[in-house]
Amino acid sequence: MTQDQWTTVADxxxxxxxxxxxxxxxxxxxxxxxxxxxxxxxxxxxxxxVLGLALVLIGLALRLRSGGAVWALVLVAVFQMLTAPVxxxxxxxxxxxxxxxxxxxxxxxxxxxxxxRAQVRDHGRPDDDGPRD
Amino acid sequence: MTAVVVVCGVLLTVGAVLAVIRAEKGPSMLDRTIALDxxxxxxxxxxxLYAAIERRTDVVPVLVVLSLVGFVGSxxxxxxxxxxxxxxxxxxxxEEIAAEAERMRAEDEAEGSxxxxxxxxxxxxxxxxxxxxVRS
Amino acid sequence: xxxxPRRHRWRTQWATVVWLTVVWVFLWGDLSVGxxxxxxxxxxxxxxxxxxxxxxxxxxxxxxxxxHLLGRFAVDLVKASFEVSxxxxxxxxxxxxxxxxxxxxSHSDLYLTMTAELSxxxxxxxxxxxxRLTGMLYLHVLDVRQSGGIEAARQAVLDQEERVLRAFASDxxxxxxxxxxxx
Numbered sequence: 001m002t003q004d005q006w007t008t009v010a011d012x013x014x015x016x017x018x019x020x021x022x023x024x025x026x027x028x029x030x031x032x033x034x035x036x037x038x039x040x041x042x043x044x045x046x047x048x049x050v051l052g053l054a055l056v057l058i059g060l061a062l063r064l065r066s067g068g069a070v071w072a073l074v075l076v077a078v079f080q081m082l083t084a085p086v087x088x089x090x091x092x093x094x095x096x097x098x099x100x101x102x103x104x105x106x107x108x109x110x111x112x113x114x115x116x117r118a119q120v121r122d123h124g125r126p127d128d129d130g131p132r133d
Numbered sequence: 134m135t136a137v138v139v140v141c142g143v144l145l146t147v148g149a150v151l152a153v154i155r156a157e158k159g160p161s162m163l164d165r166t167i168a169l170d171x172x173x174x175x176x177x178x179x180x181x182l183y184a185a186i187e188r189r190t191d192v193v194p195v196l197v198v199l200s201l202v203g204f205v206g207s208x209x210x211x212x213x214x215x216x217x218x219x220x221x222x223x224x225x226x227x228e229e230i231a232a233e234a235e236r237m238r239a240e241d242e243a244e245g246s247x248x249x250x251x252x253x254x255x256x257x258x259x260x261x262x263x264x265x266x267v268r269s
Numbered sequence: 270x271x272x273x274p275r276r277h278r279w280r281t282q283w284a285t286v287v288w289l290t291v292v293w294v295f296l297w298g299d300l301s302v303g304x305x306x307x308x309x310x311x312x313x314x315x316x317x318x319x320x321x322x323x324x325x326x327x328x329x330x331x332x333x334x335x336x337h338l339l340g341r342f343a344v345d346l347v348k349a350s351f352e353v354s355x356x357x358x359x360x361x362x363x364x365x366x367x368x369x370x371x372x373x374x375s376h377s378d379l380y381l382t383m384t385a386e387l388s389x390x391x392x393x394x395x396x397x398x399x400x401r402l403t404g405m406l407y408l409h410v411l412d413v414r415q416s417g418g419i420e421a422a423r424q425a426v427l428d429q430e431e432r433v434l435r436a437f438a439s440d441x442x443x444x445x446x447x448x449x450x451x452x
Binding site for chain 1: 134137140141142144145147148149150151152154155161163164166167168170171174175177178181182184185188190193194196197200201204207208211212214
C-alpha cells in the first residue's frame with residue numbers, strides 16, 4: 001500500500017517537474033523572439049533553458065526510478081550548467097568583436113568605453129572603424 | 134497523465150517554433166546560433182518527456198549526445214564568426230532583387246558614359262556639372 | 270623542475286583523471302570493474318595526449334562555505350529563471366540592458382572562472398568578456414530596473430565572488446582579497 005502511494009507521489013511530482021520544465025522552455029522561445037538585442041536574447045537562451053532542462057531531467061529521474069540511467073541524467077544536467085554560460089560568453093564576445101552590439105540600446109556600456117580607452121593608449125588615436133554601427 | 138503530455142508537448146512545440154522564427158529573422162549569424170541552441174534544448178526536453186511517459190531507459194544516451202552537440206555547435210560558430218556586411222544575413226524579396234539589378238545596371242551605364250566623357254575631354258557632364266564650375 | 274617530467278605531470282593531473290573516470294562511470298550508469306578500468310585508461314589517454322593547462326589550486330575546501338554557496342545558488346537559479354520568463358512573457362515591456370565592468374578581488378583563474386559561471390546562471394547578469402590578467406569581468410545586465418540599479422548589480426557579482434572564496438579559498442587568499450576570516 002505504501003509502495004503504491006510512493007509511486008503515485010513520484011508520478012505527480014514528476015508531472016509537476018515536467019510541466020515546469022516545458023513552461024520554461026516555452027518562455028525561452030518567447031524571449032528569444034521578443035527581446036530587442038543580441039545580448040538580451042542570450043539571456044533568454046541561457047537561464048530558462050538551464051533550469052527548464054534541469055526540471056525536465058528531475059521529472060524523468062522521478063519517473064524512471066532505476067539506478068543506472070539516473071546517473072547519466074545527473075551528468076547531462078551538470079554538463080548543461082557548466083557549458084551554457086561558456087557558450088553564451090563566446091557568443092557575446094563574438095558579437096562585440098563583429099560589431100553586432102548596438103551601444104545606443106544600452107544604458108551604460110563600460111566594455112566599449114574601456115576598449116576605446118585601451119585603443120587610444122595603445123595606438124595613440126581612437127579607433128575609426130571600431131565596434132560601432 | 135495524458136493531459137500533462139499534451140500540455141507539455143504543446144508548450145515545447147510552440148517554444149521551438151518561436152525559436153525557429155527568430156532563426157529566420159535574426160539579423161546576424163549569432164542570433165541564429167542562439168535560436169538553434171534553444172531548438173536543440175527543446176529536442177532534449179521532448180526526448181526526455183517521451184522517455185518519462187514510456188519509462189524507457191535506453192534513450193538516455195541520446196540526451197547526453199544532444200546536449201554535447203548543442204554546446205559544441207554554438208561554440209564553434211561563435212569562435213569562427215566573421216564580420217557580415219549589412220544585409221548579408223537576410224533573404225531578399227523578388228522586388229528587392231529587381232530593384233538592385235536595376236540600380237547596378239544604371240551604375241554601369243553611368244560608369245560607361247563617364248569613361249567616354251573623360252576620353253573626349255570633359256565636354257559633356259551627365260547629371261549636371263560640378264559645383265562652382267563655370268561653363269563657357 | 271622535477272627530474273622526471275612525466276611523473277610530475279601525472280601527479281598534478283590526478284584530479285582531472287579521477288574526475289574523467291567518474292564521468293565515464295556515470296555515463297554507463299553502472300559501477301563495475303570494467304567500467305572503472307576503461308574510464309581510467311581513457312582518462313589517462315586524454316590527459317597525456319591532449320596538452321591542457323594544469324589547474325592551479327592552492328585553496329582549502331570548506332564544507333560550510335560550500336553548502337552556503339550551493340544553497341544560495343540553487344535559490345538564485347530558480348528565482349532568476351522565473352524572473353527572465355516573466356520579462357519574456359509580459360506584453361509591451363522592453364528590458365533596458367547595460368554592460369558593467371567589475372574588478373574582482375582574487376588573483377586566480379579558477380575563482381574567476383567559477384564566479385563567471387555562477388554569475389551567468391543567476392539573476393539578471395551574463396558574462397560577456399573576461400580579462401584574465403587584470404581580473405576584470407564584464408557582464409551584461411538584462412534589466413537595470415529589475416536588478417535594482419547598476420551598483421546593486423555590481424555588488425551582486427562581488428557577493429558571488431565572496432561566496433566562492435569562502436567555499437574554496439585558503440586563508441592567505443582570503444586575506445589577499447581583503448575578506449576577513451570568519452570564526
